[in-house]
Amino acid sequence: MNRRYDAVIFDLDGTLLDTLADLTNAANAAAGRYGFGSYTLDEICGFVGNGIRKLIERMLPDGLDNPHFDEVYTFFCEYYGKHCMDETEPYPGVMSLLDYLHKEGYQVAIVSNKADFAVKKLRDVYFGDLVAAAIGEREGCRRKPFPDAVWQALEELQVERERAVYVGDSDVDFMTAQNAGMDGILVSWGFRSREFLLSHGGRPDQIVANVNELKKILE
Structure with a gap:
């Protein structure tokens, strides 16, 4: 055929x-580390699809202009690298x-x-x-x-x-x-x-x- x-x-x-649970856990770990709120699975689901930097931009108040953007991004990458298979x-x-x-x-x-x-x-x-x-x-x-x-x-x-x-x-x-x-x-x-x-x-x-x-x- x-x-x-x-x-x-x-x-x-x-x-x-x-991968949504592990992405959400990493997002909440990074946000919590720098004093930001937590996010639900549905909220993170709406943020994903355009890469990690865009995810962090959508998460944080003021996006790219947030003074902690680079720190949150770096923490997310490190955390997710260690935990990307926990629930995936x-x-x-x-x-x-x-x-x-x-x-x-x-x-x-x-x-x-x-x-x-x-x-x-x-x-x-x-x-x-x-x-x-x-x-x-x-x-x-x-x-x-x-x-x-x-x-x-x-x-x-x-x-x-x-x-x-x-x-x-x-x-x-x-x-x-x-x-x-x-x-x-x-x-x-x-x-x-x-x-x-x-x-x-x-x-x-x-x-x-x-x-x-x-x-x-x-x-």
């Missing part, structure tokens, strides 16, 4: 891994999907706005050789929705963008696929609801509610 794609590039947080786990069905893709010869990568060190650490621990490339936010590479990291992943996988699809859970991921000139699939089991995705440009036929629906598109 001829398949549509040779490579699948995934977002990480909210797509492959449920793959979403239901993700491991079986990745195993299927690996056995069927698909090339698989992760492209995330999470810090590069954390993306690679989580890939190594949770997915190992099921994911060939893992790219996170770092200096010299514009973060999503710019397509730079996606194009780098395609180069590492040696796959043309016409033969690849980007899978994510947010409007940022939707724009990333568009900017990269690739097909995109949005999952509604992560940090953004189906209603949110539809209201931010997602089409009904490109939004999936579970791993089985995603697998049918990829087969």
Whole structure:
């Protein structure tokens, strides 16, 4: 059977891994260290998606102008680096999907706005050789929705963008696929609801509610 794609590039947080509890714990540890209030899971869920610096900016009063911004950012990174696997786990069905893709010869990568060190650490621990490339936010590479990291992943996988699809859970991921000139699939089991995705440009036929629906598109 001829398949549509040779490579699948995934977002990480909210797509492959449920990282929200550990992100919230790190945010509250950093905020508490410098005398700021605590945040709920839902509040942090609304802040994530554009990298750690943007998360801290959204958390703190006055954002980037807060005099403790750099200290909170540094504390968050150090704390999260030590505790990023305390409660994090793959979403239901993700491991079986990745195993299927690996056995069927698909090339698989992760492209995330999470810090590069954390993306690679989580890939190594949770997915190992099921994911060939893992790219996170770092200096010299514009973060999503710019397509730079996606194009780098395609180069590492040696796959043309016409033969690849980007899978994510947010409007940022939707724009990333568009900017990269690739097909995109949005999952509604992560940090953004189906209603949110539809209201931010997602089409009904490109939004999936579970791993089985995603697998049918990829087969």
